[in-house]
Amino acid sequence: MFSQAVINMIGKGILETLYMTLLSSLLAYILGLPLGILLVVTDKDGIAPFVILNRILGVIVNIFRSVPFIILLVALMSFTRAIIGTSLGPNALVVPLVIGSAPYIARLVESSLKEVDQGIIEAAQSMGASPLQIVFKVLIPEAMPSLIMGSAIAIITILGYSAMGGFVGAGGLGTIAINYGYYRNQSDIMLLTIAILVLIVQGLQEIGTRLMKLSDRRL
């Protein structure tokens, strides 16, 4: 049905998409996880209130979150070129993906950590736990199921963002779908890429849900 060339192309597209998505997710978590923790910890009712810092971080996060990704992508092109050397290809797309999704991840992490029962935090404080101990021994472990669920959402969102990279020649399934489906009107190839994306999303969500259940001790 599809020529070997198309199959090879799709295969490469899948690998590129997964590469971009997973690498960006990892890097975005390296930025977003501490940012989310800071948002919770420095809150006026947090374990180490620092209201001014909390406000500033909140504003920065909101600014990045209010720019639609496709626009952020274009706006960051020269910045990307400056650090990667090119604005084309999967590596180049990682830069805006990380910058665009880290604030989103920070909010996801924030909401997960805020689900932790205040009473448990108070119990830890009554034992003389420091804020750092509370973060690593209470907040993160207690919020683990929710954090895992959040990461499935984040990775799937980043996957969606990566497809937008198709418009700026980032590679991956997004580029194939746009080049063949949109510019050349080859809807069969576009449908194929959509089907593959759906499968990847299903797979990621399934893995996320299973890991969440495995990590949840609340039965």
Add this chain to the structure above:
Amino acid sequence: MFSQKPMIEMIGLGKTFVSKNSHVKALENINLSIYEGEIFGIIGLSGAGKSTLVRCINYLERPTEGKVIFNGINLSKIKNSELLKIRQSMGMIFQQFNLLMQRTALENICFPLEIAGVNKKEARKRAYELLEVVGLTDKAKAYPAQLSGGQKQRIAIARALATKPKVLLCDEATSALDPATTKSILNLLREINRSLGITIIVITHEMSVIEEICNRVAIIDKSRIAEIGDVEEVFIKPKSTIAKQLVFSGAQHVESFVGEDKCRIIFDGRTSFEPVIANMVMECRAAVNILYADTKDIDGKAFGQMVIQLPKDEPSKRRILAYLEANKIPHEEVI
């Protein structure tokens, strides 16, 4: 039974919560000494400030006035890092247990030891010892979600004792438990107090909890201490309105019982095998009408109170009062 050495002293303690458009005085001029080895009760209606008070003891709430002296150390004068160390010598348990849901019972008990920097092997050894103290060795590997309320509180008690604290703060620790479980938890607390000599502070809104285990009690009303005294003393002769209200609990409206010449008789632990009322009736040859009774048998001793209506004729009435007097049965006439 306990020494006269104060373990915790609160001097002129006050706490005001400030928000944008209101100042709420949660505590005002609290002066309280809690002695080493005693079980001290703090009782009050909800909103009276008792939870804030207990949180001021370990500085989970920083008092806005006055000071707390723990074991000779003024807590308002020390650095934050020292405060964290001090908290390791004050255990605390809660109404909602507040166990870590993602850790097993054993790991929960290890938690304060991890915080204190005890190595893992030693922590586990200590945790097993404590599981034995609270009688739950078979639940070491269970997660809190698999335990009943009473079991959770036992684990919480074991956890609170892990760092060998000098004081155990109990914030409404039995309020979420049924009466039978409450009793077993109170027994456990009494046992811990006896065997480890640990000072226990019990916060509750239930007079029955105070009666059951406390040596002394402070009654908090509207952010202030209304009354302090030995439990028996407060129970037999409550002075403040709030104390009367709490002691009467079920019979808050004794005053409104119909009829005159009412008398409240207090059962303060005399043997429950003695038929007090029947003997009185037979000896005085006068009938009394029981308007209200709330008594219970604790280890063969009678506790509680009764409101009786005295006979109309003066001689019988005097005979009954004389009988009560002669037999040293605490009582008071209610007008």
